[in-house]
Amino acid sequence: MVFIMPLFINTRRVNRGWQFALTFLCWGISLSLYAQPEIHDVNIRLAGQTYILDAKINYELNPTLLEALHSGISLSFAVNFQISRERELLWDEAVSSFSRQYQLRYHALSRQYLLRYANTGLQNAFPSLSSALTAMGALNEIPLIKKVAIKANNMYRVKLQASLDIEALPAPLRTVAYLSSDWHYSSDWYTCPLSAQK
Amino acid sequence: MPTISPKVRKWLSVFSMLGLFGSLLLSLLLTSDALQNAARFEQLYSLLLAVNIIALITLFGLIALNLRRLWRQVRRGLAGARLMVRLVTLIVILAVVPVSVVYYFSLEFLHQRLGSWLDVNVDQALNNALELSRVAMDARMREALKNTESIAQELSNVDPVRYVSLLNEAHNRTNVEELTLLGQNGQILAFNGGDEMGGLLPSHPYESLLLQLKRTNTYVSVVPIKDGSLHIRVVLRFVHRNNNFLFLHALYPTPERVSNLAAEINSAYEIYKERFYLRESLKLSFTLLLSLILLLSIFSAVWAAFFVARRFVAPLSNLAEGTRAVASGNYDKQLPVSQLDELGFLVQSFNDMTRNIAQARDEAKHSQQFADRQRTYLEAVLSRLSSGVISLDHAQCLRTANPAASQILGLLLHESVGINLTQLQDEHAALQPLYLAIHNHWLTGSQDWRAEVVLFVAGGRKVLMCRGTQLTLDDDIESGQVIVFDDVTALIQAQRDAAWSEVARRLAHEIKNPLTPIQLSAERLRQKYLQKMPEKDAEILDRLTHTIIQQVDAMKEMLNAFSDYARTPQMRWQRIQLNDLIKEVLDLYLNEQAFITTKFDENLPPVEVDRGRLRQVLHNLVKNALEANPQDTSIAVTTRYLAESNFDCVELRMQDQGEGIPEHLLDQIFEPYVTTKTKGTGLGLAIVKKIVEEHGGMVWIENNPGACVVIRLPVAPQVAPHLLPSPATALTS
Numbered sequence: 001m002v003f004i005m006p007l008f009i010n011t012r013r014v015n016r017g018w019q020f021a022l023t024f025l026c027w028g029i030s031l032s033l034y035a036q037p038e039i040h041d042v043n044i045r046l047a048g049q050t051y052i053l054d055a056k057i058n059y060e061l062n063p064t065l066l067e068a069l070h071s072g073i074s075l076s077f078a079v080n081f082q083i084s085r086e087r088e089l090l091w092d093e094a095v096s097s098f099s100r101q102y103q104l105r106y107h108a109l110s111r112q113y114l115l116r117y118a119n120t121g122l123q124n125a126f127p128s129l130s131s132a133l134t135a136m137g138a139l140n141e142i143p144l145i146k147k148v149a150i151k152a153n154n155m156y157r158v159k160l161q162a163s164l165d166i167e168a169l170p171a172p173l174r175t176v177a178y179l180s181s182d183w184h185y186s187s188d189w190y191t192c193p194l195s196a197q198k
Numbered sequence: 199m200p201t202i203s204p205k206v207r208k209w210l211s212v213f214s215m216l217g218l219f220g221s222l223l224l225s226l227l228l229t230s231d232a233l234q235n236a237a238r239f240e241q242l243y244s245l246l247l248a249v250n251i252i253a254l255i256t257l258f259g260l261i262a263l264n265l266r267r268l269w270r271q272v273r274r275g276l277a278g279a280r281l282m283v284r285l286v287t288l289i290v291i292l293a294v295v296p297v298s299v300v301y302y303f304s305l306e307f308l309h310q311r312l313g314s315w316l317d318v319n320v321d322q323a324l325n326n327a328l329e330l331s332r333v334a335m336d337a338r339m340r341e342a343l344k345n346t347e348s349i350a351q352e353l354s355n356v357d358p359v360r361y362v363s364l365l366n367e368a369h370n371r372t373n374v375e376e377l378t379l380l381g382q383n384g385q386i387l388a389f390n391g392g393d394e395m396g397g398l399l400p401s402h403p404y405e406s407l408l409l410q411l412k413r414t415n416t417y418v419s420v421v422p423i424k425d426g427s428l429h430i431r432v433v434l435r436f437v438h439r440n441n442n443f444l445f446l447h448a449l450y451p452t453p454e455r456v457s458n459l460a461a462e463i464n465s466a467y468e469i470y471k472e473r474f475y476l477r478e479s480l481k482l483s484f485t486l487l488l489s490l491i492l493l494l495s496i497f498s499a500v501w502a503a504f505f506v507a508r509r510f511v512a513p514l515s516n517l518a519e520g521t522r523a524v525a526s527g528n529y530d531k532q533l534p535v536s537q538l539d540e541l542g543f544l545v546q547s548f549n550d551m552t553r554n555i556a557q558a559r560d561e562a563k564h565s566q567q568f569a570d571r572q573r574t575y576l577e578a579v580l581s582r583l584s585s586g587v588i589s590l591d592h593a594q595c596l597r598t599a600n601p602a603a604s605q606i607l608g609l610l611l612h613e614s615v616g617i618n619l620t621q622l623q624d625e626h627a628a629l630q631p632l633y634l635a636i637h638n639h640w641l642t643g644s645q646d647w648r649a650e651v652v653l654f655v656a657g658g659r660k661v662l663m664c665r666g667t668q669l670t671l672d673d674d675i676e677s678g679q680v681i682v683f684d685d686v687t688a689l690i691q692a693q694r695d696a697a698w699s700e701v702a703r704r705l706a707h708e709i710k711n712p713l714t715p716i717q718l719s720a721e722r723l724r725q726k727y728l729q730k731m732p733e734k735d736a737e738i739l740d741r742l743t744h745t746i747i748q749q750v751d752a753m754k755e756m757l758n759a760f761s762d763y764a765r766t767p768q769m770r771w772q773r774i775q776l777n778d779l780i781k782e783v784l785d786l787y788l789n790e791q792a793f794i795t796t797k798f799d800e801n802l803p804p805v806e807v808d809r810g811r812l813r814q815v816l817h818n819l820v821k822n823a824l825e826a827n828p829q830d831t832s833i834a835v836t837t838r839y840l841a842e843s844n845f846d847c848v849e850l851r852m853q854d855q856g857e858g859i860p861e862h863l864l865d866q867i868f869e870p871y872v873t874t875k876t877k878g879t880g881l882g883l884a885i886v887k888k889i890v891e892e893h894g895g896m897v898w899i900e901n902n903p904g905a906c907v908v909i910r911l912p913v914a915p916q917v918a919p920h921l922l923p924s925p926a927t928a929l930t931s
Contacts, residue, residue, distance in 0.1 A: 067475070068475065071471045071472060071474065071475030072467075072468035072469070072471040072472035072475065073472060073475060073476075107422050107464065108328060108464055108467050108468055108471070109328060109331055109332065109335075109420065109422075109428070109460055109461075109463070109464035109467075110419060110420040110421055110422055110428070111419075112419065112420075112421055112422065114422065123423075125421040125422060125431075127407065127410075127417075127419060131407070167241075167244060170472070170476060170479075171232050171243040171483070172476050172479040172480040172482070172483040173476060173479045174243060174244050174247075175247065175479070175482060175483050175486060176478075176479045176482060178244070
């Protein structure tokens, strides 16, 4: 499968331009042989005055990432959310976008996997990688958007994607990461419709 | 848009390129800094790298453009292009070779030394230290497990309502920091936690951990807390007395000293592991960075080579261009002197040279203009001269002729410049007398000569006073002759008229005055003595006095005629048809016993004459013709138009039937008092000749076998006659 990094990698818009450029540099040579994150069981519902999302993401790290993790490299993951309004003739109007950041690292002394929620600063320790990945992949009650922002008679799309943030890697590794398909760890964009609920 | 001068543009280019190189260098420095974990630039690493690569590609593009331009210049053979190629090549080689050597050894150093820094012994030592930390922790973990088990033992025997108080007791009794009792499904039954954990919320073991405990009953582990300190987590599964499975989760702090040391060991271990892992990437990154620096150096060198070469070659190109300009005649070319070195001196010398050449050219031009002005002035003077001036070269070819010469000779002499005089004479037969005069003196080699030449050219008969001078110049080819001639026809005429007038005046004074007393005396003798004298004497007296009176009358008449001849009346020029005038005169002789035949040319052009004077000419001629042979008074009058090469004229011929003029008198017949008749004053033909010459015409007599008087009169000019100089007007004025 030819791997093409999507335009929206994360919300740091400042970096988007050069990331785009670098992406194009390695476009075409990046062939991923390993599994990518998979998004499933996405459910959007109205809770009070807010639409919330539940979803699960299966993370399965390839040997390159595992080796890096066990070598003390901290891996950053981001789940990007985009909400857009459908329009008939024009392209979709971007309504909102945000991301959830996670940082996974291995603690050698305790042999624990530490998962840090970058948005809240909370950190949890897991005895196994699978438990840490499961915890990272469980998106529970993620507030998407206020109820008032979703207008009746309009159709909206909620798109989400999980990916490894190459820019958070140590500087020497980034060059390799951009050039190697093993480091392009990213799910496809998962799209689900959203309409006003009562 | 304001135009930028080349100098400003050049410095702009230099500064922009220096700025670009400086920025690139700074960017590479930052990149290098970022690679070495400088926190402030790490975020910018990829951006810097991308910027560097793009900038280098741009630089490469610029250099490629420069190369392309140079290649075109070489192909077009532009001055200095090949020299520039050599210079650029030389500078690039000089720059690239050392830089490449440094690059090679830097890479070697990087690849060989970097590996050895990460020593295997250090790796092992760190592993051992980590293991030691774990061992140190194990004792505390066992103690924690034992403590937790005793609490669980207590909890298994109490009612659920006492869970909280028991946990409080346990917390107060032991060094446990947090205790949480969970039910079979993971729900919290009781909790006791200290502030050290950062709040009232219990730490919740995860589902996977609880699932794991269903198989093993105990779980003990060291866990790092987010502030970096290490804690011991114990989770137990035990059976309550009412047969329910419960989970007890306990967190024990480790002594600060131990915790810090273990955390430091862990941190050092992780850093070492990370570096070890990153070494290949680091090598690659440094190689990339070094390559970028190499490329920057090479590109800088190439660009600098272009800049230096262009600066060096520019004066030479300018010189070549300047030389071409001078070769094509542009002596005002001045080259910019931008340097004060030998090249600058060369350019300055070139500028001096072109300036001198331009100055010399200007002087030559001024001299030429001066000479032209002088020549024009001389031509103007010559053209205003009334004398004709012609010059001949050594081969007797016409070199110059002034307008007066053309006018006098009735030729467009300037069209004949370069033509040999012999050829000119062949084309214009009327010029023969002049030619002969020049040619004869040429043959004799006389330095200065004078001659009077009579020509019959446009404007009629002309008497020219010629003066020739030999021109002897240094160059034989330049030598020749200058002939100056004046039309003295009018002058001679005037002189002759003046002479005749003087003669007439003297005759009147000396001869005519005594005649009246002689006549009166004779008449008085006759009156007084004729009656008194005897008849025989009276007859003699009568005859003698009669003779005296008659002869005195005749003498008076002769004197009057002579006076008429000498008199020069005011000429009244008129443009007439000669045929009409002849008819008018001949009509007067119709009553006499004259048989006149006429043959007129109907296409006769008009002539410019004094009607009265010409009528007198005709009367004289008709009278002579009638008197030539009283037996045969037939006269033939013909007119015709003669167009010769240089003289258009009207010819009148009057043929009588007389005996003609004796040969010996033919040359003198027009002189006064030369006559073949017994009667007459002898002035008739002299008057005819005088009047004809006053009209610029010619007259002669041919014996055919009777006398045939031929008169040729010039055709009236196209322009008004008073605007043309003529002998008659000159005379009268």
